[in-house]
Amino acid sequence: MSQEVYEVTIWARGVFQDMEGRHATLLMANAADLGGQFVQAWDDYADLPDRVGVPLRKYVRLSDEEIEMRFVYVNNNPVLVMIMDDTIVKGLNILRGMPQGGSLVVNTKRTPEEILAFIPNKELLANIVCVDASGLAADTDIDFMGSEGGVEVAAVGAGISAPLVGAAAKVCDKFTVENVVKVASNKDAVQKGYDTAQVKAL
Amino acid sequence: MSRFIIPKHLEVPLGACLPAPVKEQPGMITGNWRTERPVIDHEACTTCLNCFIFCPDACWHLDEKTEQMVWNADYCKGCMICVNECPANCLSTVNELEFPDGVVRLEKPF
Amino acid sequence: MAKEVFYSGCAAAAYAAKDARVEVISSYPIRPYTGIMMELSKLVANGELEAEFVLGEGEHAQVSIAYGASAAGARAYTGSSGVGVTYAMECYSPAAGGRLPCQMAIADRALDPPGDFGSEHTDVMSARDQGWIMGWAESPQEVYDNTIMYYRIGEDHRILLPQFCCQDGYFVSHIPGKMQMEDQKAVDDFLPPYNHPHTLDPTKPINHGPQIFPDQGSAINVQRAVAFDDVEAVIEEVVTDYNKAFGRNYSPFVDEYMMDDAEICFFLQGGHARTARFAVNHLRKKGIKVGVARLRFMRPFPTQAVAESLSKVKAVGVIETNTSYGGVTRGGNIAPESRAACYNLDNRPIITSFMAGLGGEIVTLNEFYAMARVLSDSVKSGKANDSYWMNFEKEVLDTHS
Numbered sequence: 192m193s194q195e196v197y198e199v200t201i202w203a204r205g206v207f208q209d210m211e212g213r214h215a216t217l218l219m220a221n222a223a224d225l226g227g228q229f230v231q232a233w234d235d236y237a238d239l240p241d242r243v244g245v246p247l248r249k250y251v252r253l254s255d256e257e258i259e260m261r262f263v264y265v266n267n268n269p270v271l272v273m274i275m276d277d278t279i280v281k282g283l284n285i286l287r288g289m290p291q292g293g294s295l296v297v298n299t300k301r302t303p304e305e306i307l308a309f310i311p312n313k314e315l316l317a318n319i320v321c322v323d324a325s326g327l328a329a330d331t332d333i334d335f336m337g338s339e340g341g342v343e344v345a346a347v348g349a350g351i352s353a354p355l356v357g358a359a360a361k362v363c364d365k366f367t368v369e370n371v372v373k374v375a376s377n378k379d380a381v382q383k384g385y386d387t388a389q390v391k392a393l
Numbered sequence: 394m395s396r397f398i399i400p401k402h403l404e405v406p407l408g409a410c411l412p413a414p415v416k417e418q419p420g421m422i423t424g425n426w427r428t429e430r431p432v433i434d435h436e437a438c439t440t441c442l443n444c445f446i447f448c449p450d451a452c453w454h455l456d457e458k459t460e461q462m463v464w465n466a467d468y469c470k471g472c473m474i475c476v477n478e479c480p481a482n483c484l485s486t487v488n489e490l491e492f493p494d495g496v497v498r499l500e501k502p503f
Numbered sequence: 504m505a506k507e508v509f510y511s512g513c514a515a516a517a518y519a520a521k522d523a524r525v526e527v528i529s530s531y532p533i534r535p536y537t538g539i540m541m542e543l544s545k546l547v548a549n550g551e552l553e554a555e556f557v558l559g560e561g562e563h564a565q566v567s568i569a570y571g572a573s574a575a576g577a578r579a580y581t582g583s584s585g586v587g588v589t590y591a592m593e594c595y596s597p598a599a600g601g602r603l604p605c606q607m608a609i610a611d612r613a614l615d616p617p618g619d620f621g622s623e624h625t626d627v628m629s630a631r632d633q634g635w636i637m638g639w640a641e642s643p644q645e646v647y648d649n650t651i652m653y654y655r656i657g658e659d660h661r662i663l664l665p666q667f668c669c670q671d672g673y674f675v676s677h678i679p680g681k682m683q684m685e686d687q688k689a690v691d692d693f694l695p696p697y698n699h700p701h702t703l704d705p706t707k708p709i710n711h712g713p714q715i716f717p718d719q720g721s722a723i724n725v726q727r728a729v730a731f732d733d734v735e736a737v738i739e740e741v742v743t744d745y746n747k748a749f750g751r752n753y754s755p756f757v758d759e760y761m762m763d764d765a766e767i768c769f770f771l772q773g774g775h776a777r778t779a780r781f782a783v784n785h786l787r788k789k790g791i792k793v794g795v796a797r798l799r800f801m802r803p804f805p806t807q808a809v810a811e812s813l814s815k816v817k818a819v820g821v822i823e824t825n826t827s828y829g830g831v832t833r834g835g836n837i838a839p840e841s842r843a844a845c846y847n848l849d850n851r852p853i854i855t856s857f858m859a860g861l862g863g864e865i866v867t868l869n870e871f872y873a874m875a876r877v878l879s880d881s882v883k884s885g886k887a888n889d890s891y892w893m894n895f896e897k898e899v900l901d902t903h904s
Contacts (some may be wrong), residue, residue: 204428220509233511236535236620238502244426244470259781262674262774262865276451278489281496282425291749301490309496336545340538342678344545386538397895409617 198266203275205245214352222370292317294362296325303391322358322388324351348375353386427471437483444475466495512536512675513841515643525580533587534742535672536610562587569605570598575704579605585612599634604657609669610676621863622672624825636666637802639773644682671774763845765794765879771822771895774797782871818853824860834890855887
C-alpha cells in the first residue's frame with residue numbers, strides 16, 4: 192500500500208552552503224510544482240547549519256499524488272543525491288538507501304572517474320553527473336534562518352544551486368530545465384549547468 | 394511486574410544516563426567536516442608543538458618514539474589554524490580528494 | 504491582497520502576528536519555536552512591523568513581559584517550546600487570573616531528559632489547568648488562522664483570557680506547506696484593535712494581584728469559571744465569522760472526517776491527523792468503517808461537541824502525543840477527558856488510548872492500521888485496555904505488520 196514518492200537528498204556544507212542547499216530544494220520543488228507535481232522541500236531537522244563545514248542534508252519529495260507520509264525526518268531511499276562539495280564523498284555513505292538505478296549529481300572540477308573512485312557502492316547508480324557549479328555561479332550571502340523555518344530573503348537560485356539543479360534536470364524526469372529556469376534567479380547559470388554537465392552512464 | 398515488552402532496538406540506559414567519553418568521542422566523528430587537510434613536511438618541522446597547542450580539536454600530538462608529529466584524520470575539521478600558527482612553515486593545505494586515505498565514511502552524520 | 508505562499512508553521516505564526524498588528528513581542532530562543540521570533544525580529548528590524556521587540560532573560564521573564572505589556576494596553580505576543588514552557592509555569596495563572604489576553608505561540612517539544620527536539624504535547628498540556636485557551640493546528644495555514652482567531656476570542660470582553668496557540672514542533676513548525684496569507688485590511692476588519700477595561704495608567708493607578716484572605720478565594724476563581732462558561736459561544740461566533748471572511752471551512756471544536764457512518768475512529772489533536780485521514784482512506788478501501796475526529800481546542804475542552812462526535816462510533820482510539828504518568832489510564836490526558844465527556848451518554852463508546860508519536864516519533868500509516876485492528880477487535884470483544892503504548896505492548900506488536 193506504499194505510495195510512489197520520488198526522494199531527493201542534497202548534501203551541503205555548513206554555514207557557507209546552507210542557503211544554497213536549501214535553494215536547491217526550493218528550485219526543484221517550485222519547478223516540479225509548475226509541472227503539476229505534489230511537493231515537499233525542507234531542511235534536515237538535526238543537521239544544525241551554524242558550524243562551518245558540517246555535512247548538512249536537505250530534502251525534496253515529489254509525487255504525482257498528494258503525499259501521505261508527510262512527516263518524516265529523513266529521506267530513507269533517495270533516488271537522486273546531490274552533493275554541493277565533492278569532498279563529501281569521503282565522509283559519508285551518501286548512497287545509503289538508494290534503490291538500484293539512482294543518480295548522483297556532484298559539484299566538482301574533477302572527472303566522474305575520480306569521484307567514483309571514492310564510492311564503494313557505486314553499483315547502485317545508473318549515472319553520475321559532474322558539473323563545475325562553483326565555476327558557473329558566484330558565492331552568495333550567508334543566511335541560515337530558513338533552516339529554522341524562516342522565509343528566504345535572498346533571491347532563490349542565485350548561487351551554485353542554480354547550475355546544480357540545471358544539471359540534475361538532465362537525469363530527473365520530475366522537473367524540466369525550462370521550469371527550473373523559470374523559477375531561478377540566476378537563469379544563465381541554470382542553463383549553463385544543464386549544458387556543461389558531464390553525464391556518465393554506469 | 395510491568396506488562397511492557399521492550400524490543401532490543403529500544404533499550405536505553407536507565408534515566409538516559411551514559412558513560413562519558415574520556416579521550417575521544419567516536420559518536421561524534423568530525424573528520425568529514427573538512428574539505429582540505431594540513432600536510433606536514435617532517436624534515437622542516439622543529440617539533441615546537443605550536444600545532445598541538447593551537448589545534449582546537451587536539452588533532453596533533455607528538456609521537457615520543459618517532460619524535461614526529463602525528464595527525465588525527467578522524468576529527469580534524471580542516472580549520473587550518475595549525476598551518477597559520479606554524480613558525481617553520483612546514484604545514485601546507487591540500488584538498489582532501491588528493492588523498493585516497495583518511496576516508497571516514499559514516500553511515501549517518503551522527 | 505491575499506497571497507499564496509509556501510511557508511513553515513514558524514513563518515506562518517510570525518506573519519499572522521504581523522497581520523494581527525502585535526505591539527509587544529517578548530522573545531527568548533528555544534528550538535523549535537525559535538524560528539517564529541527570528542522571523543519577527545527580521546520584520547521589526549526592517550520596518551515591516553512596528554512593534555517593541557524585547558528579549559527576556561529566560562522564559563519566565565519572557566511571559567512576565569508579555570502579560571505586563573498586555574496589562575499596559577499592548578497586544579502582546581510571546582512563545583516557547585518544551586522545557587521553556589515549563590520554566591515559565593509560575594506566570595500562567597497570574598496572566599489568566601488577571602484577565603490579560605496575551606498570546607503564546609507553542610511549537611511543541613518533548614520535555615527533558617534527555618535533549619530531544621521532537622514534538623510532544625506534554626510541555627504545554629502541563630499548563631492546561633491555568634486558565635488559558637489552548638488548541639492545536641495541523642498545518643501552517645491553520646497556525647496562521649488560529650493566531651488571528653485566538654486574539655479575537657481572547658480579547659473579547661466576555662472572555663479576556665490569554666491563549667496558547669500550539670503546533671507540532673518540526674512536523675508543522677519546520678516542514679513548509681502551501682498556505683494563503685490574507686490581505687491586511689481584511690484582517691483589520693476581522694480583528695479590531697486591542698482594548699482592555701483597565702490598563703495600567705499613571706493617572707488612574709490600579710493594583711494587580713493584591714493580597715486577599717482565603718475566604719475571597721472562590722470569588723476570584725469563579726470569575727474564570729464564568730469566562731469559560733461563555734467561551735464556547737464566543738469561539739463559535741469567531742470561527743463562523745472567520746470562515747465567512749476568508750473562505751475557510753473550520754468546525755469550531757471537532758473536525759470530523761468520515762465519521763457519519765463510522766464504527767471506530769481515531770481521536771487526536773495536531774498534525775498527525777493528516778496522516779490519519781490517509782490511513783482512513785486506505786482502510787475504507789478494505790471495508791473498515793473508520794473515521795477521524797480532530798480536536799481543535801483542548802481548553803475549553805468542548806465536552807458537548809466531543810460527546811456528540813464520539814457517540815457516533817462504537818470504539819474510539821485516542822492518539823495521545825502527551826504523557827500523564829500515573830494518570831487514570833496510565834497514558835495521556837485526552838482519553839480521561841474524553842471518557843468524562845461521554846459519561847452521560849446512553850451508549851458510551853469504548854474509549855482507549857494509543858501512546859504514539861512520543862518524543863517526536865513518526866506515527867506511520869502502519870501504526871494507524873495496527874490501531875484500527877485493535878479497535879475492531881475491541882468492538883467484537885466489548886472491551887479494550889485503558890492504554891496501549893505503541894512500541895511496547897503485545898497486542899500492538901502482534902498486529903503491527
